[in-house]
Amino acid sequence: MDVREKDIIAKYFSPLSKNAKGADELKDDIAVLGNLGSGLLAINMDTLVAGTHFFSDDDPTILAQKALRVNISDLAAKGAVPFGYFLSLALPKTATEAYIKAFAHGLAIDQRNFNLNLLGGDTVKTKGPLTITITILGLLSSSEIPRRSTAQAGDDIYVSGTIGDGALGLLAHPSYTGKNRLTAKYSRHIGHYLCPEPRVELQPIISKFASASMDISDGLLGDLTNILNSSELGAELNVDHIPFSEETKSILLNEIDMLPTILTGGDDYEILFTAAPQHAADIEKQARKLHFDLTKIGTMNAGSELQLLDGNKSLNIAGFNLSHSHTW
Amino acid sequence: MDVREKDIIAKYFSPLSKNAKGADELKDDIAVLGNLGSGLLAINMDTLVAGTHFFSDDDPTILAQKALRVNISDLAAKGAVPFGYFLSLALPKTATEAYIKAFAHGLAIDQRNFNLNLLGGDTVKTKGPLTITITILGLLSSSEIPRRSTAQAGDDIYVSGTIGDGALGLLAHPSYTGKNRLTAKYSRHIGHYLCPEPRVELQPIISKFASASMDISDGLLGDLTNILNSSELGAELNVDHIPFSEETKSILLNEIDMLPTILTGGDDYEILFTAAPQHAADIEKQARKLHFDLTKIGTMNAGSELQLLDGNKSLNIAGFNLSHSHTW
Numbered sequence: 140m141d142v143r144e145k146d147i148i149a150k151y152f153s154p155l156s157k158n159a160k161g162a163d164e165l166k167d168d169i170a171v172l173g174n175l176g177s178g179l180l181a182i183n184m185d186t187l188v189a190g191t192h193f194f195s196d197d198d199p200t201i202l203a204q205k206a207l208r209v210n211i212s213d214l215a216a217k218g219a220v221p222f223g224y225f226l227s228l229a230l231p232k233t234a235t236e237a238y239i240k241a242f243a244h245g246l247a248i249d250q251r252n253f254n255l256n257l258l259g260g261d262t263v264k265t266k267g268p269l270t271i272t273i274t275i276l277g278l279l280s281s282s283e284i285p286r287r288s289t290a291q292a293g294d295d296i297y298v299s300g301t302i303g304d305g306a307l308g309l310l311a312h313p314s315y316t317g318k319n320r321l322t323a324k325y326s327r328h329i330g331h332y333l334c335p336e337p338r339v340e341l342q343p344i345i346s347k348f349a350s351a352s353m354d355i356s357d358g359l360l361g362d363l364t365n366i367l368n369s370s371e372l373g374a375e376l377n378v379d380h381i382p383f384s385e386e387t388k389s390i391l392l393n394e395i396d397m398l399p400t401i402l403t404g405g406d407d408y409e410i411l412f413t414a415a416p417q418h419a420a421d422i423e424k425q426a427r428k429l430h431f432d433l434t435k436i437g438t439m440n441a442g443s444e445l446q447l448l449d450g451n452k453s454l455n456i457a458g459f460n461l462s463h464s465h466t467w
Numbered sequence: 468m469d470v471r472e473k474d475i476i477a478k479y480f481s482p483l484s485k486n487a488k489g490a491d492e493l494k495d496d497i498a499v500l501g502n503l504g505s506g507l508l509a510i511n512m513d514t515l516v517a518g519t520h521f522f523s524d525d526d527p528t529i530l531a532q533k534a535l536r537v538n539i540s541d542l543a544a545k546g547a548v549p550f551g552y553f554l555s556l557a558l559p560k561t562a563t564e565a566y567i568k569a570f571a572h573g574l575a576i577d578q579r580n581f582n583l584n585l586l587g588g589d590t591v592k593t594k595g596p597l598t599i600t601i602t603i604l605g606l607l608s609s610s611e612i613p614r615r616s617t618a619q620a621g622d623d624i625y626v627s628g629t630i631g632d633g634a635l636g637l638l639a640h641p642s643y644t645g646k647n648r649l650t651a652k653y654s655r656h657i658g659h660y661l662c663p664e665p666r667v668e669l670q671p672i673i674s675k676f677a678s679a680s681m682d683i684s685d686g687l688l689g690d691l692t693n694i695l696n697s698s699e700l701g702a703e704l705n706v707d708h709i710p711f712s713e714e715t716k717s718i719l720l721n722e723i724d725m726l727p728t729i730l731t732g733g734d735d736y737e738i739l740f741t742a743a744p745q746h747a748a749d750i751e752k753q754a755r756k757l758h759f760d761l762t763k764i765g766t767m768n769a770g771s772e773l774q775l776l777d778g779n780k781s782l783n784i785a786g787f788n789l790s791h792s793h794t795w
Contacts, residue, residue, distance in 0.1 A: 144590050147564070151571035152554070152585060159551055159584035170553070170586040172604070175503050182586065184553040184602060188593045223487055225498070225512040226480070227555075227600045236475065243479035256487035257480060258498040258510065262472050265516045267595010272555045274512060274602040276500070 166369055167286050168213040168353060171279065178278030181219035185210050185275075189268035194314040199238050201334050202271075203245025209356065210275040211253055212337035212408045216354040217284055218346035219277035220339070221253060226260035229270040253339065281346045285412060288369035290351035292441040294413035296374060297422070297433050299338045301384040302359050306404020307397075308332025319400060327386050335408035344425050344433070345412060352412035358403035361461035362411055364445055373442025378402075378449045382434040399459045402447075413439055494697055495614050496541040496681060499607065506606030509547035513538050513603075517596035522642040527566050529662050530599075531573025537684065538603040539581055540665035540736045544682040545612055546674035547605035548667070549581060554588035557598040581667065609674045613740060616697035618679035620769040622741035624702060625750070625761050627666045629712040630687050634732020635725075636660025647728060655714050663736035672753050672761070673740060680740035686731035689789035690739055692773055701770025706730075706777050710762040727787045730775075741767055 148165055156162035161171040172180040187206050189195045197205075207224065214221045226246070230239070250256065258276070308328035311321040321328075337354075345352055351370055355362045359381070367374055383391065383401070390397055414422060419435070426433040447454040476493055484490035489499040500508040515534050517523045525533075535552065542549045554574075558567070578584065586604070636656035639649040649656075665682075673680055679698060683690045687709070695702055711719065711729070718725055742750060747763070754761040775782040 147567055148590065151568055152588070152590075155571065155574055155578060155585035156587075159586050162551075162584065162586045165585070165587060168587075170551075172551075172586070173504050175508060176501050180503060180508070182553065182602075184555055184588050184600075186555040186557055186589045186591045186600070188557055188591050188595075190594050191592050223490075223498075223500075225510065225602055227512055227514040229514055229516055229595075229598050231595075239475055239479055243483065246483055250483060256490065257483035257493070258487050258490045258500070259484075259493060259496075260480070260512050261514045261600070262476065262480075263514045263516050264519050265595055265598065266518050267516075267557075267593055267598070270557050270593065270595070270598050272512075272514070272589070272600040274510075274553055 163286060166288060169217050169219065171284055175278065178280050179282060181214055181217060181277045181279050183210055183213040183275050184272065185213065186270065186272040188270050194312060195268065196314055197333060199241040200245035203242045204249045204334050206271045206273055207246065207249045207255070208335050208337045209408065210273045211339065212335065212354040212356070214275060214277040215337045215339045215341065216345070216352050216410045217279065218281065218342050218349065219279045220342060221255055221275050221277035223256045223258040223276050225258055225274040227272040228262045229265035230262060231265055231267065231269055234269060285345060285349035285352035286369070287351055287353055287366050290366055290370035290372055290413040290439050291415065292372055292439055293416060294350050294439040295416050295419060295435050296363070296376065296413050296437040296439060297435055298355070298359065298382065298409050298411050299341060299431070299433055300409040301382045301387065302407055302409065303387045303401030303404065304328050304331035304384055305335060305406025305408065306358065306400055307387060307390065309404065309406060325386060327384060332406050335406065337408060338410045340429055340431055341410055344422060345410065348414045348418040348422050349412040350414055352410060355407040355409045355411050357405050358461065359407065359411065360402045360445065360456065360459060364461055366411070366413065367445055371443070373440045373444045373446070374437055375440060375446045375448060376437035378447055378454065380434060380436045382432065403459050403461055491614060494616060497545050497547065499612055503606065506608050507610060509542055509545060509605045509607050511538055511541040511603050512600065513541065514598065514600040516598050522640060523596065524642055525661060527569040528573035531570045532577045532662050534599045534601055535574065535577045535583070536663050536665045537736065538601045539667065540663065540682040540684070542603060542605040543665050543667045543669065544673070544680050544738045545607065546609065546670050546677065547607045548670060549583055549603050549605035551584045551586040551604050553586055553602040555600040556590045557593035558590060559593055559595065559597055562597060613673060613677035613680035615679055615681055615694050618694055618698035618700055618741040618767050619743065620700055620767055621744060622678050622767040623744050623747060623763050624691070624704065624765040624767060625740050625742065625763055626683070626687065626710065626737050627669060627759070627761055628737040629710045629715065630735055630737065631715045631729030631732065632656050632659035632712055633663060633734025633736065634686070634728055635715060635718065637732065637734060653714060655712060660734050663734065665736060666738045668757055668759055669738055672750060673738065676742045676746040676750050677740040678742055680738060683735040683737045683739050685733050686789065687735065687739065688730045688773065688784065688787060692789055694739070694741065695773055699771070701768045701772045702765055703768060703774045703776060704765035706775055706782065708762060708764045710760065731787050731789055
């Protein structure tokens with residue numbers, strides 16, 4: 140497909156959702172569908188394809204966990220607590236019973252970790268690569284949902300955890316053969332790429348304080364640009380404030396050229412959210428209570444540009460390849 | 468995959484659903500998830516893969532309708548009224564913008580036909596065949612859901628419409644190259660294969676009278692066997708009572724060897740349900756009122772066998788290849 144997937148969605152699929160208020164014109168990661176028991180039902184659907192989103196030789200147990208976690212992450216970013224999921228597996232001939240057993244074992248592990256149940260699904264045969272689609276369901280306790288479009292000028296911008304571990308993990312993956320291959324054993328990064336940590340612990344903070352929020356699946360700068368565009372605002376980030384792991388810092392010390400990759404590469408699965416500045420002290424307090432790393436990295440403004448500062452100097456990000464989210 | 472998909476589900480996936488009551492141990496087509504507004508939320512997920520479930524050169528507009536309809540059919544069989552769906556598209560490089568536009572047009576047509584909205588989804592790239600996964604949501608007005616497992620001995624067995632049109636449509640499809648290829652222009656059958664009619668009109672009858680119910684996606688005899696096994700019962704069918712279209716009858720007149728294909732082939736998307744005999748008159752009356760063809764084809768019994776009668780003579784179906792449903 141040559142056309143940009145983002146344009147395809149806006150042009151052909153978004154009109155099909157126009158009468159469903161909770162679908163938010165497909166501009167967001169989740170749909171919200173009214174009260175189910177004690178909360179609002181939130182649903183997200185994500186697909187992973189071998190050769191596109193993971194390597195065919197990735198361990199099936201960890202792959203199953205990744206497939207669940209990228210979906211959990213979308214709900215977590217909105218403050219929704221997941222409870223169940225539907226699974227579609229398109230299995231190539233090469234998928235042995237042992238492979239499926241190991242995959243199911245990974246699902247079982249993360250069902251316990253995240254208090255989930257399998258609710259249904261489908262298994263089919265394919266002549267193509269293994270294709271995993273998960274539709275995940277969760278509950279929102281508040282009807283004020285932090286969409287991509289609901290940031291306000293003056294809001295602080297926060298991220299959880301550290302940025303770039305997923306992108307570097309891809310480059311260090313033993314099966315990766317593309318450009319910028321990292322040859323040292325960056326086990327932290329590889330682990331992050333193979334099995335990210337969805338930030339479910341942040342739920343109380345997101346539901347209470349976030350004005351806009353999303354998970355970072357397509358790179359910090361690309362996803363922040365999504366919030367900017369949806370909210371029709373600008374933002375100023377300071378690169379010195381962006382949190383990096385020690386391993387990432389040491390890579391940056393040797394190879395500053397890796398900065399664009401780190402800031403625009405995918406697979407972080409951290410949460411990027413905005414909040415009004417008057418909540419700053421409460422957010423900091425709660426994060427400390429949860430022993431959770433949250434970092435204020437910048438400020439939303441009334442402009443329309445994303446400005447990246449290095450101290451007082453503006454960095455030119457025009458050449459950065461901001462990948463575009465295909466998830467709706 | 469050499470192992471039978473049914474066994475894979477029972478062995479590895481069903482245990483993952485054991486704490487979710489509404490998932491019915493993945494033995495049924497839908498999961499039921501509690502009250503959402505005016506009804507019980509019912510969800511089904513089905514995947515179609517090019518080369519497995521449809522031909523790569525099928526018209527994308529009609530293909531989109533088929534993808535929706537096979538999902539609508541699962542809900543209709545349980546008496547649920549669909550209201551929205553999530554769509555995952557894994558697109559090969561060959562999928563042009565024109566193709567996607569035509570596909571979206573098919574979705575739009577059936578959104579109007581069936582009063583549906585697109586709620587969300589995902590589009591990804593694949594090196595394999597086009598893969599379409601739909602998760603469809605609907606509402607049930609009654610909490611007595613006709614599962615596969617809830618038939619009673621003595622119940623009448625009904626089917627909607629006619630049997631075998633989908634299976635013959637596959638054999639007559641211009642791109643079909645397998646055995647038993649039909650060379651005449653069976654346009655009725657091809658049309659049925661390409662774009663089945665989900666039996667949503669039956670909703671009032673199913674909700675009120677059906678003890679067990681499912682849609683026939685994997686052949687009448689195979690799917691009836693699913694009901695028998697799940698309900699731990701037997702059944703007696705009379706082949707003279709099974710409804711066939713005039714075109715199917717004329718094929719059978721010339722080639723009685725086609726009978727197994729007609730009774731076990733997929734893609735009927737008619738509804739197969741059981742009901743207590745005291746409801747027979749009411750069911751007949753309601754079907755007439757709806758101008759809807761419903762046929763009583765047999766009776767459930769306390770045995771464990773499926774017996775197919777031709778008049779008083781028992782037909783040997785041991786050699787019939789009952790395909791097995793992989794949908795849960």
